[in-house]
Amino acid sequence: MKQIFNALKFIVLLLWQLPQSIIGWLMLLYFIVVGKVKYINYVWDAFVFEASEMSGSISLGTIVICDNYGAKHPEIIQHELGHVKWSKYTGALYLLIMGIPSITWAGLYRTLGYKNYYQFYTEKLANKAGYVEAVMKGNGTTYLRRIKNIF
Numbered sequence: 001m002k003q004i005f006n007a008l009k010f011i012v013l014l015l016w017q018l019p020q021s022i023i024g025w026l027m028l029l030y031f032i033v034v035g036k037v038k039y040i041n042y043v044w045d046a047f048v049f050e051a052s053e054m055s056g057s058i059s060l061g062t063i064v065i066c067d068n069y070g071a072k073h074p075e076i077i078q079h080e081l082g083h084v085k086w087s088k089y090t091g092a093l094y095l096l097i098m099g100i101p102s103i104t105w106a107g108l109y110r111t112l113g114y115k116n117y118y119q120f121y122t123e124k125l126a127n128k129a130g131y132v133e134a135v136m137k138g139n140g141t142t143y144l145r146r147i148k149n150i151f
Helices: 002-014 020-036 076-110 121-129
Strands: 038-043 046-051 057-061 063-066 132-136 140-145
Touching: 002 020, 002 046, 002 076, 020 038, 020 046, 020 057, 020 063, 020 076, 038 076, 046 076, 057 076, 063 076, 076 121, 076 132, 076 140
Parallel strands: 046 063
Antiparallel strands: 038 046, 057 063, 132 140
């Protein structure tokens, strides 16, 4: 009975998050074709993968893909799982509310003169939902610290 419930839950979440889930599964397929992909875990209704050809980390629906660095740092995975939670909260609107602003910020924050990637609203919300916090070093750079270990 539990397996049936979990399967139904997965299908409902997949449909609720359909736009980002499609993109996530297509990205995963791309990384499977072009490089080495390693399954890491299934956490909070999301599959977490390490892709050797990935640069950075991304969460899209039920898929989290991390580069080699991110896959070795649980705090980065938890941050990405915070994005997964927001995908569940916002459903098909996630890309408009969180996804597109987040990826745009990732590409522009240094150009705009910011040092702290995690100060943007999408990253603050993901940090809080993923039980991590951004800590600023004396030189102005930031790193993530886990508030609560979730795996």
